[in-house]
Amino acid sequence: MSRVRVYELAKEAGMTGKDLADKLIAEGYDVKGHSSTVDEDTAEKIRRTMLQNSETELVEKRIDASQGATVIRRRATIIRRRPKAEQEEAAEETTEIEQAEQDGTGDSDADRTAVQAEAEEASILRQSGAEEEQQSPAGETAEPAEEVAQPAADADRDETPSTETDDGALAETVEDSVAQPGEPDDREAAAPPAKSKKVERKTIARVVGSIDLPVPDESDTAERSRPKKMARSTASKTGRPKIAVEFQPETPAEASERARKKGKRAVGTADDDDRDRRGKGARKGGKKSVKFTHFDADYQRGGKRGKRGRKADKRIAPSTIEMKASKRKITVFDTITVGDLAARMKVKASEVIAKLMGLGVMATMNQVVDIETATLIATDFGYEVEQGITEEIGIQLLDAQEEGGETKMRPPVVTVMGHVDHGKTSILDAIRKTDVAEGEAGGITQHIGAYHVRSKAGDVTFVDTPGHAAFTEMRSRGAQITDLVILVVAADDGVMDQTKEAINHAQAAGVPILVAVNKIDKDNADPDRVKRELSDFGLIPEDWGGQTIYCETSAKKNVGIDELLENIQLMAEMLELQADASRKAKGRVVEAQLDKGRGAVATVLIQDGTLRNGDYFVVGQYSGKVRAMRDDKGRPIREAGPSAPIEVQGLSGVPLAGDEFIVVTDEKMAKNVSQARSMKVRETELAAGSKISLDKLFEKMSEGDVQELRVIIRADVQGTLEAFAKAAEELSTETIKVRVLHEGTGTITESDILLASASDAIIIGFNVRPTAKIKDLASRENVDLRSYDVIYHALDDIRKAMLGMLDPTFEEEVIGTAEIRDTFSVPKVGKIAGCFVTDGAIRRNAGVRVVRDGVVVYTGKISSLRRFKDDAKEVVAGYECGIGVEHFNDIKVGDQLEAFVMQQVEAKLD
């Protein structure tokens, strides 16, 4: 049974530990002082008998731990506020950093309650941390307590992290994390110890950029309650971020958005969890120590700083990012246009262009240069360039912070590839039968594009994507999820087309191959032939002195499957596949779709860390909170570790396969990153919109009047493809060339769209249908994507596309004729012809030709058209009317007036 300290009981009742200890001694309890402990039952008795006047309602939650049990109490109702002196006394007694309190300013009761409740939680957790170095994660067991304590936690989240003080500085009062007995807290060296160990940190955060740093939220609160984390919360948090930041291009809109936010103060909050990780990193000397509070402070320009802030500056002096305010400095977010760079340096764009030419870069005013180039140029003009902070950098810093933890072996992620009918499915089925966990699923096997098998040899995750999508789609997004490929080759058939393709894909992706020579039960099986053939591709068997593992299998007879699984594990060991289950999760989307009932759902392969219900995340351009998770067998789960394929609910949109899934600190960060990414996507769309326009195409043409229609063709079979491609190219004329940029069998892929987008091409699919995701991508990239079943229709559309690209031409269409039978002179108007419409119709504002004796004497416009005294829009054949010809008075009786309009006509190809 766990024990409770007297001062904790005292705190519950709002009295000092000493007072209570004295009372208890007087009552004959077996205690010696305020640090003495009593067992749970005694504690309860004391509460009932001696602490009756407490206004506190306790919520208890017992955490079962491997080495005992600890009671967590959190106050769910308002706690009476104690005088400050008493608090300080309590703080001294408990040797802990207690609660935040803003001097003299309107803290609400709820606010105080939250802080106090949290302090108490920390205190108890500390105790548990001290008593039990390693606890099981709070996870499931701690959750009810979290839920009950929600109101306090909410208040905490909303109110306590920071308060703006009168002088405009951002005063942030934080509970410092707690030193373990015997472990020095390095942070105390960094910051002068405050009286009663309250640490008030001032962060005046006028940031370059706009990373609104995360305030701990619900999920963090949950994490704080993890005793394991608390045990790590003691080490130094000094040290500067040594991160190779890969800067993402920043769009002008982002830049302006950031500019808009510039004046805004950012709240630098180091949540406990982050501190925990830093602590661990410092001890292990491995994890990078990135402190967001300091990070924030580091980017401030001017303004007041607290002592900690100044100290932090000394410690953290990023070389690449200069903080000092200077007139000769410009901030660049990854890229900048030449014109903008010149304007910021107050020089002429031509001067910048000349400098660029000196560097061998030919650029126009509107072209963008990267930050490195901008730095070179700016230096020549006596300016320094500082890196603006983007949301992307924020996420990279967070990721870097999470790195360096303790890693363990993780299951390999495997893709099975091979020629059609060589036995891929059969091998997977045979492997599945070995799944020792299969029975647990109760027969419900859900297809989510990947599944996990627990074999006797070890766990394996199979990515079950058709064809080579696992590589092509993923690679186009710079992603790689597969650790190794099982290449299935039928022993009776040998190396075939798709075998070669599979090898190419795997080798291009740098993924090791394990060969399964299947169907060895067949009479004509010839495994040696397979080995010989594959050796030509560099897959030399081990027994021939090479390095490739070959397994001979018969999926049908269930031969060699165990050996195959063992070899998978062997290779996994050689690959040293490691992951840190304690970090925030990150992974890749295997597939995603919109489910009618559940909204956007994605199959995510966790690559590192542990994903939990309630975690906030960013996935591609979307964000979300894990509302529910299912494993590959459709069972609801609460958390998922490395190499687990899971289905996640709670996404704001449908991401693409290969998109990165990364857990972030809180909802705000998730939304900010996703907003920034969406904005970038929208800008790409706009850019794409103008990309395929006729004007741009003309600009790009360097062959005079000759235009080129680029086409990407996809067909179901090679024969059709060839015929179709030939016919399409034969459509070329002198004015337009049709160029087949790329052709291939199979469905339209993401890389086709990207290629089309990059090269102003249209895509024609013949007997292939793009997936919804591909269609979506095409529309985002503004790529014209068409699918046909009949060659003729497709060719016809190409012809039309070509016509659409020609300059529009106009032809004159005669709409009516009239005979002048009289003329009148009207003052201020001029001569009016009294006419009889002989043919068609005469329309006001139409063009008119005056024809005399068969010769056109004038061509102009009809200025007035009247029937009797009224203006008319149109006068048809058989009627009389008065017609005025603009700027022409020399009309004569007997002249013919021919009315015409200009009509745009379809361009002709010859």
Ligand SMILES: Nc1nc2c(ncn2[C@@H]2O[C@H](COP(=O)(O)OP(=O)(O)OP(=O)(O)O)[C@@H](O)[C@H]2O)c(=O)[nH]1
């Ligand atoms: N004799 C024999 N037949 C096998 C073996 N493995 C698979 N087959 C048969 O080969 C045929 C094709 O097997 P699949 O597992 O569907 O092959 P696949 O590579 O998945 O085929 P696709 O999915 O169409 O690409 C089936 O009729 C299987 O029964 C084996 O080890 N021995």
